[in-house]
Structure formats: C-alpha cells, structure tokens
Amino acid sequence: MSEDVTDLTAEGGRGAVPTTGVEAGAGERKRRSWPLYEVFVRGKRGLNHVHVGSLHAADDEMALHNARDVYTRRNEGVSIWVVRADHITASSPAEKDPFFAPAGDKVYRHPTFYAIPEEVPHL
Amino acid sequence: MPDTDELAAGFEAEFERTIAADQRIEPRDWMPDAYRRTLIRQIAQHAHSEIIGMQPEGNWILRAPSLRRKAILLAKVQDEAGHGMYLYAAAETLGVDREELTEKLIDSKQKYSSIFNYPTLSYADIGVIGWLVDGAAICNQVPLCRCSYGPYARAMIRICKEESFHQRQGYELLLAMVNGTEAQRAMVQESVDRWWWPSLMMFGPPDADSPNTQQSMAWGIKRHTNDELRQRFVDMTVPQAAALGVTLPDPDLRWNPERQAHDYGEPDWEEFKAVLAGSGPTNAQRLAHRRRAHENGAWVREAAQAYADKQAARSRKEAAA
Amino acid sequence: MSGHHTDVEEHDATNAYQSLSQTTAVDDPRWAFGTGVEDVQAEITSPVPDGVDPADLAAYCLMLGDDALICSHRISEWVSNAPELEEEVALANTALDLLGQARVLLARAGHVEGLGSTAGSAGSAGRGRDEDALAYLRTESQFRNVALAELGDELDFARAIARLLIFSTWRLALLHRLLGSRDPVIAAVAGKGVKELTYHRDYAARWTLRLGDGTDESHRRMQAALDAIWPYVEELFRTSDEERRLVEAGVAVDPAQTRAEVDAVLDEVLAKATLTRPQRPAIGTIGGRGGRQGLHTEQLGHVLAEMQSLARQHPGATW
Numbered sequence: 072m073s074e075d076v077t078d079l080t081a082e083g084g085r086g087a088v089p090t091t092g093v094e095a096g097a098g099e100r101k102r103r104s105w106p107l108y109e110v111f112v113r114g115k116r117g118l119n120h121v122h123v124g125s126l127h128a129a130d131d132e133m134a135l136h137n138a139r140d141v142y143t144r145r146n147e148g149v150s151i152w153v154v155r156a157d158h159i160t161a162s163s164p165a166e167k168d169p170f171f172a173p174a175g176d177k178v179y180r181h182p183t184f185y186a187i188p189e190e191v192p193h194l
Numbered sequence: 195m196p197d198t199d200e201l202a203a204g205f206e207a208e209f210e211r212t213i214a215a216d217q218r219i220e221p222r223d224w225m226p227d228a229y230r231r232t233l234i235r236q237i238a239q240h241a242h243s244e245i246i247g248m249q250p251e252g253n254w255i256l257r258a259p260s261l262r263r264k265a266i267l268l269a270k271v272q273d274e275a276g277h278g279m280y281l282y283a284a285a286e287t288l289g290v291d292r293e294e295l296t297e298k299l300i301d302s303k304q305k306y307s308s309i310f311n312y313p314t315l316s317y318a319d320i321g322v323i324g325w326l327v328d329g330a331a332i333c334n335q336v337p338l339c340r341c342s343y344g345p346y347a348r349a350m351i352r353i354c355k356e357e358s359f360h361q362r363q364g365y366e367l368l369l370a371m372v373n374g375t376e377a378q379r380a381m382v383q384e385s386v387d388r389w390w391w392p393s394l395m396m397f398g399p400p401d402a403d404s405p406n407t408q409q410s411m412a413w414g415i416k417r418h419t420n421d422e423l424r425q426r427f428v429d430m431t432v433p434q435a436a437a438l439g440v441t442l443p444d445p446d447l448r449w450n451p452e453r454q455a456h457d458y459g460e461p462d463w464e465e466f467k468a469v470l471a472g473s474g475p476t477n478a479q480r481l482a483h484r485r486r487a488h489e490n491g492a493w494v495r496e497a498a499q500a501y502a503d504k505q506a507a508r509s510r511k512e513a514a515a
Numbered sequence: 516m517s518g519h520h521t522d523v524e525e526h527d528a529t530n531a532y533q534s535l536s537q538t539t540a541v542d543d544p545r546w547a548f549g550t551g552v553e554d555v556q557a558e559i560t561s562p563v564p565d566g567v568d569p570a571d572l573a574a575y576c577l578m579l580g581d582d583a584l585i586c587s588h589r590i591s592e593w594v595s596n597a598p599e600l601e602e603e604v605a606l607a608n609t610a611l612d613l614l615g616q617a618r619v620l621l622a623r624a625g626h627v628e629g630l631g632s633t634a635g636s637a638g639s640a641g642r643g644r645d646e647d648a649l650a651y652l653r654t655e656s657q658f659r660n661v662a663l664a665e666l667g668d669e670l671d672f673a674r675a676i677a678r679l680l681i682f683s684t685w686r687l688a689l690l691h692r693l694l695g696s697r698d699p700v701i702a703a704v705a706g707k708g709v710k711e712l713t714y715h716r717d718y719a720a721r722w723t724l725r726l727g728d729g730t731d732e733s734h735r736r737m738q739a740a741l742d743a744i745w746p747y748v749e750e751l752f753r754t755s756d757e758e759r760r761l762v763e764a765g766v767a768v769d770p771a772q773t774r775a776e777v778d779a780v781l782d783e784v785l786a787k788a789t790l791t792r793p794q795r796p797a798i799g800t801i802g803g804r805g806g807r808q809g810l811h812t813e814q815l816g817h818v819l820a821e822m823q824s825l826a827r828q829h830p831g832a833t834w
Contacts, residue, residue, distance in 0.1 A: 079398035079399055079404065079420070079470075085240060085243035085244060085247055085306075085307040085309070085310075085327075085331045085334070085335075085396075086243060086307025086308060086309045086310075086327075086330065086331065086334070086395075086396035086397075087307065087308070087395070087396055087397060087398030087399075087420070088235070088236065088239035088240065088243065088305055088306065088307060089235070089239070089305055089470075090232050090235050090236055090410065091235075093235055093239070093298075093303060093304045093305055094235075094298055094303045094304060095230075095231040095232075095234040095235050095238075095290075104291055104292055104293035104495070105495065105498065105499060105599070107283075107286060107291075124279075124280055124283055124349075124352075125283040125286070126279060126283070126601055127292065127599065127600075127601060128601065129495075129498035129499050129501065129502040129725070130498075130501075130502035130505060130506075132721070133498065133502075133601075133721070136605070136717075136718065136721070137601040137604070137605065140601070140604045140605045140608055141276055141279060141601065141604050161222065245595075245600070248594065248595040248603075249595050252594045252595045255591050255594055256588065256591060256592065256821050256822060257821060257822065257824055257825045258825075259651070259825045259826040259829070259832070259834045260647045260651075260826070260834045261584075261614065261617070261618050261621075261646050261647055261650055262618075262834075263834050264591075264614060265611060265614050265615070265618070268591060268594070268607055268610055268611055268614070269607070269611060271594055271595070271607070272594075272603065272604055272607035272608070272611070275597075275600050275603035275604050275607070276604055278600055279600045279601070279604075282600075317825055317834070367834065370833055370834055371832075371834070373833070374829075374832045374833045374834075375829060375831060375832050377829060377832070378829065378832050483595065484595075486596075487595060487596045487597065487598075490596070490598070490670060490672075491597065491598025491599060491602075491672070492598075493730070493732050493733055493736070494598035494599070494602075494672045494726070494733070495598055495599055496729070496730055496732075496733070497725050497726050497729025497730050497732070497733030498725045498729065499729075500729045500730045500733075501724065501725040501728055501729040502725075504728065
C-alpha cells in the first residue's frame with residue numbers, strides 16, 4: 072500500500088485522526104478477548120426485541136448483566152436477550168460472497184448492528 | 195461458472211450503486227479493501243479517542259466541587275466508556291477484534307484525537323471540554339450519522355444523542371462559574387484561552403493538506419471537508435462565547451459580511467503536528483495509563499474466561515451423566 | 516431503553532447547538548442519575564417523626580449517607596482503570612447509585628439538624644447545611660462512616676470486589692429492614708436502595724465466584740483480599756448509641772441484627788467460590804469508639820483531602 076502521506080480527517084469523531092499511515096489491523100492474531108455477544112432489548116411490553124448493539128463477556132450470564140449496564144443503564148428495558156455472535160446464522164446478501172470473503176475474516180459474518188433500533192432517526 | 199474477475203467487477207458495481215444511491219453498506223456486503231481499511235482506521239481511532247478521553251475528565255471526578263457535579267462528571271465519563279464500546283463493536287464488524295485494536299493503541303500503532311493530549315488543569319476545563327471539545331466533536335460526528343457504513347452510522351446516532359447532553363452540562367457549568375466569584379470567572383477565561391486553539395485543531399489540517407479527503411467523500415465516509423466543519427464550529431461558538439462573557443483568544447476573529455461567516459486566525463499547525471507525533475503535554479502519560487489499566491486487568495479477564503470454561507465443562511459433564 | 520434520551524428527540528439532531536443558549540440550571544434527571552431521586556427529594560423536608568431526637572436522626576442519616584458517599588468515592592477511583600470496558604460501565608453505575616443515596620441522606624441530615632434544638636455529638640457547627648456543605652466542609656472526625664467504606668484498594672480488582680461484596684451484602688440487609696422506617700426519607704432511600712444494592716451484591720458475588728474459582732492467580736488474589744479486609748467486618752455489626760435510641764423509636768435498624776443474614780450470604784458465596792472464610796481478629800477500637808463515633812483509619816483524611824480540596828479553595832463559589 073502506498074499510504075505514506077498522513078491524511079487527517081475531522082470526521083474521526085472526537086477529533087482529527089489519521090486515515091493513512093497507521094495500521095488498520097487485519098485480524099491475523101488469535102482471539103484472546105472475551106467472546107462477542109449481540110444484544111436485543113424489548114423496550115416495553117408489546118414491542119419486539121430489537122438489536123441494540125454488542126458487547127464482550129466471558130459467559131452468557133455476564134453478557135446479560137453487562138447488557139443491562141451498558142444498553143439499559145437503568146431498568147428501562149423490560150427484557151433483554153443476549154446471544155453469542157458466532158451462534159447466529161445469517162443470510163447472505165449475495166449468494167457468491169464466500170468467493171470474496173477475505174481470508175481469515177470470520178467476523179465478517181457477524182451481524183453486529185444488523186437491525187436498526189426503531190427509535191433511530193435519519194435512517 | 196463465471197470467472198472471478200467478472201464476479202469481482204459485478205460486486206464492485208453493486209457497491210458503487212449502493213453508495214451512489216446513498217444506501218448503507220452492511221457488514222456482509224462486498225466492499226473494496228481500501229474502503230474497509232479506511233473505515234477500520236477511522237472507527238478504531240474514534241473508539242480510542244473515547245477511551246483515552248476518559249482520562250482528562252476522570253482527572254477531576256475525585257475532586258468535583260459539588261455532589262451534583264460529581265454525579266454529572268461520573269455519568270459523562272461513563273458514557274465515554276460506552277461510546278468506546280459501541281465504536282469498537284462497529285469496528286469488529288469489519289473483521290478486527292477489540293483486543294487487537296487495544297494493543298495497536300497501546301503500542302502507538304494507531305492514534306487517537308490529539309485534543310486528549312492536553313492536560314486538565316482546573317475545574318473550568320471540565321466545562322470547556324464539554325462546551326468546545328464536545329461541541330467540536332458534535333460538528334464532526336453529526337455528519338457521521340449518515341456515514342455510508344451502516345454499523346458506524348448507527349453507533350454514531352446513539353452517541354450523538356448522548357453527546358448533546360455532554361455539551362449542555364459543560365456550558366451549564368461555565369454559566370454557573372461566570373455568574374460565581376471573580377476567581378471562577380478568571381478560571382473560565384484562562385481555560386478558554388488554553389483550549390480554543392486545540393479545539394480548532396480538532397478538525398484537522400486545512401483541506402489543501404488533506405489529499406485523501408476526496409476519496410473518503412466519494413465513499414460517503416466523509417460528508418464535509420475539515421475546513422467546512424471548522425467554519426461551522428467557529429460560527430456557532432462565537433455567539434455562545436458572547437453569552438458567557440468570555441473572550442476567544444484570536445485577534446483576527448471577526449464577522450465577514452461578504453462571506454456571511456467569521457474570519458479567524460490560523461492555528462499553530464506545528465504544535466498540532468508535534469502533538470500528533472507524540473510530544474504533546476500528556477501523550478506519554480495517557481498511553482502509559484491505558485497500558486497500565488489494560489495490563490493490570492489481564493489476570494481478571496483471564497480469570498473470568500477460566501471460570502466460564504470450567505462452568506461449561508461442568509454442564510457438559512452433567513449432561514453426559 | 517432510551518428513556519433518558521427523550522429530550523433530544525424533540526430537537527433536530529443536526530442542531531444540537533440550538534439547545535445551548537436555552538440551557539438553564541434546571542437539574543436534568545439524567546445527571547442526578549437514579550430515577551427515584553426526584554420523588555425522594557420532595558420528602559426531604561418531611562417533619563421529624565414524633566418522639567425522635569432530631570440530633571439522633573441527623574447523625575443516623577450521616578452514618579448511612581457517609582457510608583454511601585465514601586464507598587462511592589472509592590469505587591470512582593476505578594474510572595479509566597477497570598479491567599474491561601464493560602466493567603467501567605458497571606462500576607460507574609454502582610458508584611452513581613451510592614452517590615445518589617448519599618445525596619438524599621446528607622440533604623435529610625442537613626435539614627433535620629437545622630430543626631434540632633441541641634447540637635449533636637457530631638459537632639454540627641451550622642444549621643440547615645446542604646448536601647455539599649456536609650460533604651465538603653466537615654472534617655474527618657465529623658464523618659460517621661464505617662472504616663470498611665474508606666479502605667483503599669490500590670486498584671487491585673480483587674480488593675475492590677471484596678469490599679463491595681461485604682459492603683453491599685451488609686447495606687442490603689440494613690436497607691431491607693429500613694423499608695418500614697418511620698422516617699419517610701430513610702424509608703424512601705431504602706425502597707430505591709434495595710433494588711440497587713441487590714444488583715451491587717449480585718455483581719460482587721458473581722465476580723467473587725469468577726475470581727475465586729478462576730485461575731490460580733485470581734484465587735490467590737481474592738483470598739488475600741478477603742484476608743486483608745476481614746478485620747473491618749466486625750465494626751459493621753456494632754450498635755452506636757444513636758442507633759440504639761432510634762431503634763426504639765422505629766426509625767433505625769440495629770446493625771447487630773443483620774449479622775446472621777450477612778454471615779449466611781457471605782458463607783454461601785465464599786463456599787461456591789472455593790474461598791475460605793478468613794479467621795482474623797477484628798481491628799481494635801479506641802476507647803470503644805470507631806467510625807460511627809468519628810474515629811477513622813488514617814486513610815479517610817487522604818480521601819477527604821482530595822475530595823474537598825477544590826470546594827474548600829473557593830468558599831462562597833457556586834458550581
């Protein structure tokens with residue numbers, strides 16, 4: 072890659088960050104962190120559980136507790152589901168994508184943020 | 195069966211069509227490798243900025259001057275941990291994992307926003323960070339709610355909602371302080387003097403020095419140029435400064451009726467480059483702190499994993515029995 | 516799930532600045548953190564129940580409030596130092612819950628002492644002090660918290676968990692019994708606090724299991740943490756004079772009565788976690804006096820020096 076010029080974008084969010092000249096990370100290492108879980112919350116009775124995001128946890132129980140802390144902060148949600156991301160089977164957007172899935176890119180398949188929370192504007 | 199080149203061309207066309215239609219790219223879609231890499235860098239470093247950003251404000255939690263301010267600051271810094279999590283999760287949809295990104299951060303292989311390499315020296319800094327730094331962040335982040343990459347855009351929507359509270363609490367603290375004692379008013383002005391220029395630098399170098407902006411804009415990762423966002427920030431901030439009764443430390447700052455915008459002076463880009471290169475007032479301290487926390491937590495993370503493995507083995511044994 | 520964000524949805528998300536110029540000093544409930552606080556606030560000025568000495572009640576509110584305030588402060592030291600981001604969020608929630616309880620209890624103490632005819636033994640210098648005057652302008656000897664709440668953990672997660680496990684188990688047992696307190700503010704804090712402390716205890720117990728039954732290193736660290744903290748457990752069950760009188764009046768609970776429950780819970784958790792209940796002598800008192808009488812470990816002075824430094828530098832300032 073010929074990205075020796077450091078480019079900085081204001082839309083790095085909290086402030087300008089380089090979009091070139093730093094490593095991207097390619098998932099080449101053996102995973103050592105806690106497994107990834109997807110979190111679904113039923114905001115109130117009568118509504119579906121909606122995907123709200125993901126988190127890391129050592130086991131299901133910890134995932135449930137962390138989900139409560141992170142995604143409902145207080146007791147706003149009436150019900151939470153957590154499921155290990157690698158236990159989700161997702162449809163393929165294009166039949167032939169396995170041909171082009173980059174090597175070693177297993178997380179490519181996981182559907183983080185797949186569903187859009189219904190309270191979300193703009194989308 | 196069509197050959198691979200033909201398929202690749204088909205995917206690329208599909209990607210271009212999606213971007214052109216202002217639709218979102220989702221994790222399992224095909225995407226150009228450079229798009230993926232650019233996103234990983236941007237999202238990961240945004241996440242790092244949230245996490246490192248906990249430190250300068252966290253510096254005052256234990257000394258917050260009232261219990262209400264203590265609760266506000268604690269909740270705010272907690273939000274930043276949450277924002278970091280949302281963003282790391284968005285990056286993970288691109289095929290990296292958080293542990294790996296954390297290591298790149300503490301090994302200085304990825305950066306974070308330079309603004310967090312400035313120290314917080316008074317409680318007015320807590321207000322000014324909320325007002326100027328979070329204000330600049332909002333300018334940067336709001337367009338990202340329409341970013342072409344779905345997971346990033348959705349994380350940003352959640353974050354932007356919380357950020358506006360952050361900015362409000364900062365401004366409210368400053369209002370209380372300028373209406374307080376003489377010493378408090380002086381503290382606010384001194385803090386504004388220190389943070390104004392670094393805040394302008396948060397938007398990055400002038401457009402002329404940002405060669406890759408056009409590609410990012412074409413991909414819908416970037417919606418406005420650095421200078422456009424900086425101008426918007428200046429125009430929004432000037433009347434807010436007037437309402438507070440503080441002076442922004444720029445003798446060239448004035449309304450330009452022809453442009454219908456404020457003219458302003460040039461930030462010290464040498465300072466910006468120096469901070470980015472690692473010689474800011476607190477670069478070493480921030481990274482050492484993050485590394486220490488991560489390393490001190492290793493035995494805890496391992497214990498939780500070992501316990502989970504034991505529990506899983508036990509339930510397998512029970513099931514077999 | 517976005518209950519505390521509804522305010523924002525009324526604005527154009529692209530114009531977050533709009534709201535700035537209209538910002539007022541009105542306390543946003545999000546920041547007070549803890550949805551029940553506003554309800555409790557309304558009762559802070561409730562009359563002192565019949566037959567209760569206001570000085571005793573003020574002292575008791577300080578005991579419960581200082582326990583929460585100082586323990587919250589210690590947990591806050593973990594901000595940006597937690598072993599994982601998920602734990603950052605969880606620990607901050609716990610610190611915020613306790614801070615919320617402290618604020619109501621200190622406000623009640625300040626209100627009640629303002630009504631009192633006699634100055635309490637805590638040496639109440641002024642009348643009707645607010646939560647901040649009580650938090651920031653008292654000296655060490657005027658704090659009434661137990662020593663356990665003020666113990667530092669030097670960012671050893673095992674020590675933080677050991678302290679939280681014991682503290683939350685004990686405080687939950689207290690608050691359960693205070694649900695029927697004749698003081699409406701204490702009863703309200705108990706009502707809200709029982710839910711919070713149930714969660715804190717659960718969190719601490721789960722981590723005790725993971726650390727106790729995790730790796731060899733985590734087991735060793737968790738056992739060492741328990742051993743170090745155990746001498747401070749005895750004080751939790753010592754009954755002060757104020758408490759004794761308020762138990763009679765139906766306002767307070769005798770902490771000695773919580774011992775069986777606390778022991779049972781701790782025994783169960785420690786056994787499951789393959790940890791051994793320490794056999795350590797209790798920390799001694801000074802002439803029978805301890806935290807409840809304003810005599811503390813050397814650590815509290817350092818906690819207060821840090822916590823109060825800015826507030827004391829600016830007398831008369833509003834923040």
